[in-house]
Amino acid sequence: xxxxxxxxxxxxxxxxxxxxxxxxxxxxxxxxxxxxxxxxxxxxxxxxxxxxxxxxxxxxxxxxxxxxxxxxxxxxxxxxxxxxxxxxxxxxxxxxxxxxxxxxxxxxxxxxxxxxxxxxxxxxxxxxxxxxxxxxxxxxxxxxxxxxx
Numbered sequence: 001x002x003x004x005x006x007x008x009x010x011x012x013x014x015x016x017x018x019x020x021x022x023x024x025x026x027x028x029x030x031x032x033x034x035x036x037x038x039x040x041x042x043x044x045x046x047x048x049x050x051x052x053x054x055x056x057x058x059x060x061x062x063x064x065x066x067x068x069x070x071x072x073x074x075x076x077x078x079x080x081x082x083x084x085x086x087x088x089x090x091x092x093x094x095x096x097x098x099x100x101x102x103x104x105x106x107x108x109x110x111x112x113x114x115x116x117x118x119x120x121x122x123x124x125x126x127x128x129x130x131x132x133x134x135x136x137x138x139x140x141x142x143x144x145x146x147x148x149x
Contacts, residue, residue, distance in 0.1 A: 002099040004127045006120055007108045007145065008138040014089055014108055016143075018045070019052045021087070021106065022071055026058075030084035030103070033072045037091030039063075042075050045089075049073075091119065099132055111138075 009017065018034070025032045036042045046062045049071075060071035067080025075092070079101070088094055088107045099105050107123060109116040128134050136149040 001130075001132045002102050002127075003104045004099065004124075004132045004134045005104065005106045006124060006134065006136045007106060008111045008117075008120070008136065008148075009108060010111045010139045011141070011143050012139065013110070014045075015048055015052065017108065018087070018089065019049060019056075019058060021108075022049075022058055022060075023056070025085050026070055031070045031072075031081045032085040032087060033074060033079050033081065033083040034087040034089060035077075035092040035094070036073065036075050036089050039075045041090045042073050046073050088123075091116065093119075093123070099127065099130070105132075 007017070022032055022034075034045065036045060042062050046060065049058050049060050058071060059069050060073060061067060061069035062073040069081060072079065072081045072083060084103045086094065086099070086102045086105045088105065094105060107120060109120045111117060124134055124136070135147060137145045138148050140146050
């Protein structure tokens with residue numbers, strides 16, 4: 001079964017944590033797909049990942065670009081890079097029964113958004129019911145991730 005991690009943002013925003021998580025993914029030799037809730041958000045993340053830090057490079061692509069990149073950003077269900085890891089951000093949804101295509105799924109949601117929290121709870125139940133291993137991580141007051149469940 002797939003390992004499903006829920007990352008509950010409390011102190012920062014997605015742009016604060018996604019690049020670091022993607023860097024760790026690539027360090028493991030894995031490929032990732034980042035599924036966002038809208039095409040507009042895909043465009044924003046695509047631009048941001050080129051400029052988030054001057055001294056680093058995070059190879060990625062989105063629709064209309066080369067799908068062979070180790071990080072693929074989309075608002076659809078396409079996975080042209082045969083990703084090991086699925087990131088769900090900004091309200092993007094996944095069918096729990098398709099998670100088995102991935103080693104790991106990371107859902108990042110904003111704890112200050114009631115709808116996002118409700119959607120995460122629903123997805124937690126769905127993933128758990130499908131037999132996936134689920135864990136819940138929350139940001140500490142220092143911004144570190146602490147396992148809660």
